[in-house]
Amino acid sequence: MEDIHVRSPKNNEWEEYFTVRYKTLREPWGQPKGSEKDSEEDSAVHAAAFYNNKIIGVARLQKAEGTKGQIRYMGVLSSFEGKGVGSKLLKYLETKAKELGIETIILNARENALPFYRKNGYETFEKSYLLWGEIQHYLMQKSL
Ligand SMILES: CC(C)(COP(=O)(O)OP(=O)(O)OC[C@H]1O[C@@H](n2cnc3c(N)ncnc32)[C@H](O)[C@@H]1OP(=O)(O)O)[C@@H](O)C(=O)NCCC(=O)NCCS
Numbered sequence: 001m002e003d004i005h006v007r008s009p010k011n012n013e014w015e016e017y018f019t020v021r022y023k024t025l026r027e028p029w030g031q032p033k034g035s036e037k038d039s040e041e042d043s044a045v046h047a048a049a050f051y052n053n054k055i056i057g058v059a060r061l062q063k064a065e066g067t068k069g070q071i072r073y074m075g076v077l078s079s080f081e082g083k084g085v086g087s088k089l090l091k092y093l094e095t096k097a098k099e100l101g102i103e104t105i106i107l108n109a110r111e112n113a114l115p116f117y118r119k120n121g122y123e124t125f126e127k128s129y130l131l132w133g134e135i136q137h138y139l140m141q142k143s144l
Pocket of ligand 1: 082084110115
């Protein structure tokens, strides 16, 4: 889909941005509203994918140790999955990361998302944590 573009949300778009994060990563597991945010929102780089002025996918980049950056909160609305939206979000954040001097991206991938990250050049290192007692995560990494 070529008419999808990615940029940081602004002004009154923030509410929709966090709603998409909640719907894709929290609501399906019965997690409460508010659980989709953490204390690093202000210092992070945010990416939203827009289609017809609506946000259909989200992701976030934050600084990690040394020259590392971490991508978190990647979620695409289920009706838009498999159309390249997630890959566009990753590319946008990888470009921003390079601009910030980040050399390596790390992330904790949910098991269901491993093939998606592999397609985008990320390698699996080890099992990391089990979220809510059921979602296994894997530490992945990509050199930029
Ligand atoms: C994981 C997720 C972000 C992927 O986004 P997406 O927009 O559907 O992915 P894309 O369309 O950009 O996929 C890129 C490639 O990965 C592949 N891929 C994506 N999900 C896949 C899956 N579950 N199994 C196998 N391949 C998959 C696609 O086929 C595509 O390959 P192609 O380029 O050869 O066609 C999205 O499915 C999602 O939000 N899932 C629910 C929430 C979640 O699990 N988020 C990740 C948390 S770590």
